[in-house]
Amino acid sequence: MLVIDQMQREVTVPLKDLRIISLVPSQTELLYELGLDKEVIGITKFCVHPVSWFRTKTRVGGTKQLHLEQIRGMRPNLIIANKEENEREQVEALAEEFPVWISDIHNFTEAYAMIRDIGAITGRPNEARELIGAIKTGFQNMEKLSRPLSVAYFIWRNPWMVAGNDTFIHQVLTGAGFENAFNLSGRYPEVTAQQLQEIQPDLVFLSSEPFPFREKHIAEIQSIIPGSKILLVDGEMFSWYGSRLKEVPGYLGGLINKIKS
Structure with missing residues (x-):
């Protein structure tokens, strides 16, 4: 499946038998929320949520200091990264060998798009849609300051x-x-x-x-x-x-x- 990531890059993602490595803590937590325990094979040492994954999943270094040879040995077919949180040179090196989907998030619109797109490429579109709806409802009902x-x-x-x-x-x-x-x-x-x-x-x-x-x-x-x-x-x-x-x-x-x- 050919998809476009948030850096406007074309990425070819397999339709089944995913072997995912997540390089971003917040996106690792999202993958867990989407029910991808079997599919996620690697995370970073900063991916502390959920605790069960932190204790059991293979850690592939830090977000800025990835263990590239270890990652290569794990043979992932999808790596999920972020423009700001990961080092460009390391991500580019991995992208030469593996499908790397990169997020770039500055606002809520881009955050919702990331959740939607990751849901789509991992076969969890309905779960992602429900999550986005719950988040939006929460913010709509949130108590705000009476004066700035x-x-x-x-x-x-x-x-x-x-x-x-x-x-x-x-x-x-x-x-x-x-x-x-x-x-x-x-x-x-x-x-x-x-x-x-x-x-x-x-x-x-x-x-x-x-x-x-x-x-x-x-x-x-x-x-x-x-x-x-x-x-x-x-x-x-x-x-x-x-x-x-x-x-x-x-x-x-x-x-x-x-x-x-």
């Missing part, structure tokens, strides 16, 4: 880096009624203490990934902008664009209630 609050969403420390407007994180924030304090700053810009003091965001979200922010980091930011409310947040809920999206409305509703209290 500005948020600086931190993803890294030393240097400080935040989520800009060309990210899926930005889409999740604005979908819940937040305003990205760094709305015009590209993808993941570095920011300084002076910039934070000038912007004075209402809120600061310290994400659990990729940098694992902890309680000890709150005081560090609070000393720079003492008037802002600082919260630790689950990065998976803001950046995983697969089946995890079913859980996001409930998580955001709880976060909004916490902010109100």
Whole structure:
């Protein structure tokens, strides 16, 4: 079956007897949700959900440091990757030998398309359609802020880096009624203490990934902008664009209630 991935590449995918290796944690979780336990033969060391797969599936390295020879030895007939999360050179090397389907996601429309397309190429179109419907319903019914609050969403420390407007994180924030304090700053810009003091965001979200922010980091930011409310947040809920999206409305509703209290 000839399909077009989200990089507008032609990929020939077998119609049966799939041997899938997933190189992206959020897409691995999606494959599990679609019921592809038998078909998935390999995942990365960062594909921690579901726990049963993390414990039993063959791990083929990290998202940025794949074990190419190991992958070749496993003889996959479908590899599922992502433009941002995987290294271009490694993906291109694999694409010379195997069908590699690549996602490229910046917003909800592209996330829904990814779910739909992966459902189609893996023989799970109905399951994918039902999942998309459940996600959309959840967001339609989600509690939103009564008035916009500005948020600086931190993803890294030393240097400080935040989520800009060309990210899926930005889409999740604005979908819940937040305003990205760094709305015009590209993808993941570095920011300084002076910039934070000038912007004075209402809120600061310290994400659990990729940098694992902890309680000890709150005081560090609070000393720079003492008037802002600082919260630790689950990065998976803001950046995983697969089946995890079913859980996001409930998580955001709880976060909004916490902010109100």
